[in-house]
Amino acid sequence: MVKSASKVIISGTVQGIFFRNFTRENANKLNLKGYIRNLEDGNIEIFVEGEKDNINSLIDLLKKGPPYSQIRDVKVETRRWSGDFKEFKILSI
DSSP: OOEEEEEEEEEEEOOSHHHHHHHHHHHHHTTOEEEEEEOTTSOEEEEEEEEHHHHHHHHHHHHHOSTTOEEEEEEEEEEOOOOOOSSEEEEOO
16 A cells, blocks of 8 residues: 555536536545635646556546536646545645
């Protein structure tokens, strides 16, 4: 079990409650912790911690997105795992 963390920035037609809920539901299924929030520039920021394979599975799902989303770009930065998060939250701007 390899603990990892990633920061993900997603651009495209992604702002709206459905993308955030889609992400939270899938993160919970994969036992991942962290947050998702809308950014003022129209992108979405996700910070996620957990098992590396599960993070990769979530990123694969995010590249497809929920129905009606149009993903233009997914930028992933590997970060250091901290263990600070107890759940996966939707944050407001």
